[in-house]
Amino acid sequence: xxxxxxxxxxxxxxxxxxxxxxxxxxxxxxxxxxxxxxxxxxxxxxxxxxxxxxxxxxxxxxxxxxxxxxxxxxxxxxxxxxxxxxxxxxxxxxxxxxxxxxxxxxxxxxxxxxxxxxxxxxxxxxxxxxxxxxxxxxxxxxxxxxxxxxxxxxxxxxxxxxxxxxxxxxxxxxxxxxxxxxxxxxxxxxxxxxxxxxxxxxxxxxxxxxxxxxxxxxxxxxxxxxxxxxxxxxxxxxxxxxxxxxxxxxxxxxxxxxxxxxxxxxxxxxxxxxxxxxxxxxxxxxxxxxxxxxxxxxxxxxxxxxxxxxxxxxxxxxxxxxxxxxxxxxxxxxxxxxxxxxxxxxxxxxxxxxxxxxxxxxxxxxxxxxxxxxxxxxxxxxxxxxxxxxxxxxxxxxxxxxxxxxxxxxxxxxxxxxxxxxx
RNA sequence: AGAGAGGUGGCCGAGUGGUCGAAGGCGCACGCCUGGAAAGUGUGUAUACACCAAAAGUGUAUCGAGGGUUCGAAUCCCUUCCUCUCUGCCA
Numbered sequence: 222x223x224x225x226x227x228x229x230x231x232x233x234x235x236x237x238x239x240x241x242x243x244x245x246x247x248x249x250x251x252x253x254x255x256x257x258x259x260x261x262x263x264x265x266x267x268x269x270x271x272x273x274x275x276x277x278x279x280x281x282x283x284x285x286x287x288x289x290x291x292x293x294x295x296x297x298x299x300x301x302x303x304x305x306x307x308x309x310x311x312x313x314x315x316x317x318x319x320x321x322x323x324x325x326x327x328x329x330x331x332x333x334x335x336x337x338x339x340x341x342x343x344x345x346x347x348x349x350x351x352x353x354x355x356x357x358x359x360x361x362x363x364x365x366x367x368x369x370x371x372x373x374x375x376x377x378x379x380x381x382x383x384x385x386x387x388x389x390x391x392x393x394x395x396x397x398x399x400x401x402x403x404x405x406x407x408x409x410x411x412x413x414x415x416x417x418x419x420x421x422x423x424x425x426x427x428x429x430x431x432x433x434x435x436x437x438x439x440x441x442x443x444x445x446x447x448x449x450x451x452x453x454x455x456x457x458x459x460x461x462x463x464x465x466x467x468x469x470x471x472x473x474x475x476x477x478x479x480x481x482x483x484x485x486x487x488x489x490x491x492x493x494x495x496x497x498x499x500x501x502x503x504x505x506x507x508x509x510x511x512x513x514x515x516x517x518x519x520x521x522x523x524x525x526x527x528x529x530x531x532x533x534x535x536x537x538x539x540x541x542x543x544x545x546x547x548x549x550x551x552x553x554x555x556x557x558x559x560x561x562x563x564x565x566x567x568x569x570x571x572x573x574x575x576x577x578x579x580x581x582x583x584x585x586x587x588x589x590x591x592x593x594x595x596x597x598x599x600x601x602x603x604x605x606x607x608x609x610x611x612x613x614x615x616x617x618x619x620x621x622x623x624x625x626x627x628x629x630x631x632x633x634x635x636x637x638x639x640x641x642x643x644x
Numbered sequence: 645a646g647a648g649a650g651g652u653g654g655c656c657g658a659g660u661g662g663u664c665g666a667a668g669g670c671g672c673a674c675g676c677c678u679g680g681a682a683a684g685u686g687u688g689u690a691u692a693c694a695c696c697a698a699a700a701g702u703g704u705a706u707c708g709a710g711g712g713u714u715c716g717a718a719u720c721c722c723u724u725c726c727u728c729u730c731u732g733c734c735a
Binding site (some may be wrong): 261262264276280282283301303304593 | 662663690691692693694695702703704705715716
């Protein structure tokens with residue numbers, strides 16, 4: 222959520238920046254400003270009335286004390302009128318505030334100045350491409366065939382137990398999953414991220430805090446009885462650790478990592494591009510997250526990109542990094558780098574990580590602030606990234622490393638798996 | 645899940661209708677004292693919003709959250725969330 226004061230002072234800049242997202246926000250921005258003017262006016266009026274009312278109430282108390290009942294009763298009538306007026310104003314104020322709030326929720330974050338304009342994912346900019354794309358033998362298979370061949374992932378069994386998009390990992394497949402999780406967590410903690418385990422269900426406040434609500438309500442599984450949502454990403458519970466917190470400047474930055482399963486309804490998804498592990502309703506992901514001083518958030522973003530890069534390189538998988546264009550950029554993000562692995566069995570790129578700087582957009586909703594050296598409270602910046610999401614890493618690994626002797630496990634993972642080949 | 649108790653500032657803790665944004669203590673910051681430190685001592689120490697060009701200042705709101713009674717609520721009533729104790733259940 223953008224700050225109203227910022228909007229008020231940077232109207233043209235905002236409309237111009239948001240046009241990168243292919244949206245015309247000028248009407249919205251104008252209404253924000255109008256509503257804000259109205260809100261402040263109402264606030265001032267209301268405060269004045271309440272002030273009067275408070276003064277009179279005090280007087281009434283004093284009059285009662287010295288026994289001047291009659292005078293007190295006269296004053297009482299005065300306050301009754303004030304009360305009526307304040308009630309009306311208050312209602313108007315609340316509805317104006319609410320209207321303003323709802324509107325603010327609808328305005329996406331301002332793309333960073335380096336974000337290219339674009340109409341679709343085609344316009345994302347490749348900033349790096351590394352690693353060799355393997356030349357697979359003619360009889361090579363996509364990962365869902367490999368999964369069946371070696372009996373390591375059972376999609377049908379998942380269908381039986383739950384439904385499509387909930388695979389069952391078996392034997393070496395299950396162990397490989399666990400190995401990847403441990404490996405990623407170790408890489409992250411070695412880089413200074415503190416590991417946390419967080420709830421997999423979140424309340425409404427948390428979902429609002431990171432921006433899943435109200436604009437992405439349909440993406441989350443919802444448990445009506447308890448009014449809770451299943452997490453679509455660890456980002457939500459982990460970031461909400463700092464909701465309503467004021468951190469000392471000296472304690473910044475905060476670096477956290479967490480492994481969680483992620484649950485996504487993915488309503489409307491179907492077809493070949495969601496086959497196998499490509500898109501699931503439940504998947505595992507290790508997330509990294511930072512709370513940063515505003516001056517440092519872009520340096521931190523670069524650091525996160527380097528970190529994710531180093532993990533992928535250790536796995537020896539071909540990858541590329543894209544800078545997302547305006548139209549592909551997430552609602553809450555200022556700047557996002559996507560990591561994609563080349564999956565040789567399907568002959569296409571698969572997104573495995575998304576690293577973003579949200580600047581103060583989430584922090585404003587979360588009321589996540591820090592005190593600077595002069596004692597002023599300011600919004601912090603939040604960043605997060607996958608490090609990494611498992612299924613597509615697994616898919617690529619299976620496909621790219623297939624040989625006639627089985628699937629070769631990358632060296633760095635062998636200490637975690639205890640085996641070096643799936644056959 | 646049932647019965648009971650309770651949620652007050654960074655922490656502890658007082659406060660059962662007006663003088664309470666809130667005693668007292670601890671902590672923290674700055675100063676005095678000291679050769680230095682401790683002790684002692686003085687001052688300050690929440691957040692949000694509004695007014696103001698801004699600072700100073702002023703106002704409003706906030707005692708888990710939401711609503712109500714009242715001229716006036718931390719204090720009374722209702723709803724809700726959470727915590728603790730006992731009982732039950734359970735990995």
